[in-house]
Amino acid sequence: MFLISMIIWATALLGAVMTVWALSWAVKRGEFRNPRQGAASIFDAEEPIGRQTDFFPSIRPGARS
Amino acid sequence: MTHVPEGPAESRLEQISRIVIDASSRVPVLLWFTSSVIWLLFGSLAAMISSLKLHHPDFLGGIEWLTFGRIRPVHLDIVFFGWSCMAAIGALLWLQARLCHVRLPWPVLLSGLAMVWNVGVVVGSVAVLAGHGSSIEYLEFPAYCAPFFAIPALGVLAANVKMYLTKSSEHTYVSQWYLLAATVWLPILYVTAMLCTYFGLVQGVSQAITNWWFGHNALGLWVTPIAVATAYYLIPKVTGRPVHSYHLSLLGFWTLAIFYNWAGTHHLTGGPLPAWTITVGVVGSMMMFIPVITVAINHHMTMRGVFSMLKTSPTLRFTVFGSFMYTVASFQGSLEALRSHQEITHFTQYTIGHAHLGLYGFFSMIMFGAMYYIFPRITNNEWSSARLIKVHFWGSALGILSYGIGLCWAGWWQGTMMNNPSIPFLQIVEYIKPYLILRSISGAGMTIAHLAFALSVWRILSRHHFVMSGPTLFTTQRPPWREFVNEQNQREEIAQ
Numbered sequence: 001m002f003l004i005s006m007i008i009w010a011t012a013l014l015g016a017v018m019t020v021w022a023l024s025w026a027v028k029r030g031e032f033r034n035p036r037q038g039a040a041s042i043f044d045a046e047e048p049i050g051r052q053t054d055f056f057p058s059i060r061p062g063a064r065s
Numbered sequence: 066m067t068h069v070p071e072g073p074a075e076s077r078l079e080q081i082s083r084i085v086i087d088a089s090s091r092v093p094v095l096l097w098f099t100s101s102v103i104w105l106l107f108g109s110l111a112a113m114i115s116s117l118k119l120h121h122p123d124f125l126g127g128i129e130w131l132t133f134g135r136i137r138p139v140h141l142d143i144v145f146f147g148w149s150c151m152a153a154i155g156a157l158l159w160l161q162a163r164l165c166h167v168r169l170p171w172p173v174l175l176s177g178l179a180m181v182w183n184v185g186v187v188v189g190s191v192a193v194l195a196g197h198g199s200s201i202e203y204l205e206f207p208a209y210c211a212p213f214f215a216i217p218a219l220g221v222l223a224a225n226v227k228m229y230l231t232k233s234s235e236h237t238y239v240s241q242w243y244l245l246a247a248t249v250w251l252p253i254l255y256v257t258a259m260l261c262t263y264f265g266l267v268q269g270v271s272q273a274i275t276n277w278w279f280g281h282n283a284l285g286l287w288v289t290p291i292a293v294a295t296a297y298y299l300i301p302k303v304t305g306r307p308v309h310s311y312h313l314s315l316l317g318f319w320t321l322a323i324f325y326n327w328a329g330t331h332h333l334t335g336g337p338l339p340a341w342t343i344t345v346g347v348v349g350s351m352m353m354f355i356p357v358i359t360v361a362i363n364h365h366m367t368m369r370g371v372f373s374m375l376k377t378s379p380t381l382r383f384t385v386f387g388s389f390m391y392t393v394a395s396f397q398g399s400l401e402a403l404r405s406h407q408e409i410t411h412f413t414q415y416t417i418g419h420a421h422l423g424l425y426g427f428f429s430m431i432m433f434g435a436m437y438y439i440f441p442r443i444t445n446n447e448w449s450s451a452r453l454i455k456v457h458f459w460g461s462a463l464g465i466l467s468y469g470i471g472l473c474w475a476g477w478w479q480g481t482m483m484n485n486p487s488i489p490f491l492q493i494v495e496y497i498k499p500y501l502i503l504r505s506i507s508g509a510g511m512t513i514a515h516l517a518f519a520l521s522v523w524r525i526l527s528r529h530h531f532v533m534s535g536p537t538l539f540t541t542q543r544p545p546w547r548e549f550v551n552e553q554n555q556r557e558e559i560a561q
Contacts, residue, residue, distance in 0.1 A: 008257050008261070012257075015249070015253055018249070019322060023319065035310075036311070038236050038238065038239070039307035039308045041234065041236045042164070042298060043302075043305075043307070045079055046077075047083075049305055049306065050305045050306075052304060053303055053305065054380040054437070055378055056454065057447055057449070057450065057454075058451040
């Protein structure tokens with residue numbers, strides 16, 4: 001019982017330490033430095049900004065409403 | 066004849082890379098997704114039986130396995146462990162592979178873990194139906210079911226971390242924060258809750274606190290982050306517009322990570338707990354306004370000016386509906402934590418309405434949207450029928466709206482009447498009965514929607530209507546992806 005309690009408390013402490021570490025790591029790595037670039041990181045030349053990428057089966061991609 | 070995508074070299078390489086990544090996740094993601102859809106049907110069946118019993122108590126009354134005290138927990142557990150968790154894991158694996166620009170690691174292992182998870186849901190459901198369930202909400206499955214969920218959760222965590230550590234993308238997109246955090250939080254939540262409740266570590270009031278610490282966080286720190294991550298990817302990706310404010314999106318993630326964990330005890334307002342534990346829950350719930358408002362602003366502003374796309378994209382229709390319901394259900398949930406609010410709504414149908422607005426209106430709708438986006442890309446096939454998709458959407462949307470609004474309205478007045486000692490209890494029961502019938506009708510609408518969705522899934526998997534160059538697969542024809550995989554392998558060998 002004591003061992004289980006210790007494991008749970010240690011896990012909780014580890015979780016808290018990991019969260020703080022992850023935040024400071026991300027800041028040092030510059031993850032929050034260029035938000036515009038971050039927001040655009042899911043687009044590329046094949047699926048660029050400005051192109052709709054999902055349609056109903058009955059709708060042709062060129063026919064925007 | 067093989068149709069090779071044409072265009073600039075960079076564009077072609079990106080397309081090949083994306084197709085190869087999708088191919089790597091095909092078998093495991095299909096297993097997690099199709100299992101979740103099957104469980105959705107079983108969950109709907111259990112829901113209908115439970116709901117009908119509320120206004121027709123004699124319905125199937127002679128079968129002890131289907132008494133309300135068993136079928137209702139089975140509904141909850143199948144919908145949570147079977148539908149929600151399995152859909153969430155499928156979306157998580159596909160999304161993280163795409164965002165990291167790496168192939169999904171250990172596909173055989175992850176497929177095996179999906180089967181282990183399925184065995185857990187089967188064993189747990191049969192045990193609860195047979196009367197061996199506990200009375201601890203969300204943890205009704207017996208303790209011997211725990212390894213069936215804990216081991217796959219650790220496997221998914223390992224795969225997620227491996228993808229992140231080997232990622233070839235430079236930036237960590239906001240969705241990746243949510244996905245990584247969710248996979249870290251789930252094993253901690255589940256293993257801790259199981260150890261505490263089933264091994265006698267905490268008892269009595271403390272057990273109730275542990276129960277709702279787990280119950281609330283299983284929604285808020287596990288399925289919610291995955292759904293929000295999915296929306297943060299799909300809404301910009303489908304509309305072709307970057308997130309309105311990337312700063313806000315990051316603020317939303319970190320405030321969710323800090324505040325959500327504290328909110329669970331608001332489920333026990335009015336209970337025999339130390340007052341400060343409930344106050345902590347109330348404060349945590351109020352602080353949740355911050356991440357919710359950031360998500361609401363971001364999703365609404367990203368959609369501003371392109372709401373007409375909801376007519377043309379099934380993914381967007383479901384995802385935007387789910388995002389809107391996230392705002393509604395979260396605002397409602399935060400206000401519900403207040404003691405003055407709880408005095409009226411606690412122990413009424415209001416809570417049931419709220420829970421469904423959250424888990425169905427928000428989470429499930431976003432998962433449906435994700436599946437409409439992902440299935441064509443990993444099966445290399447097109448959805449067979451726009452009509453079936455529309456039946457699914459309207460059945461689900463109208464069903465959950467009538468369900469949520471009806472029960473919240475009924476629950477509010479039910480609570481108001483219960484606080485008035487001059488009103489006989491039977492009169493209150495008679496008052497809510499029409500709303501319970503409305504609940505069954507709404508549930509029937511959602512069940513029809515699920516059948517339409519399951520039929521669509523069956524058709525896309527069985528290649529009933531085989532089209533490789535449909536609209537959801539963009540404008541280019543995709544050749545058999547084995548050729549792309551070989552080409553990508555050769556390129557990676559040369560690079561090494």
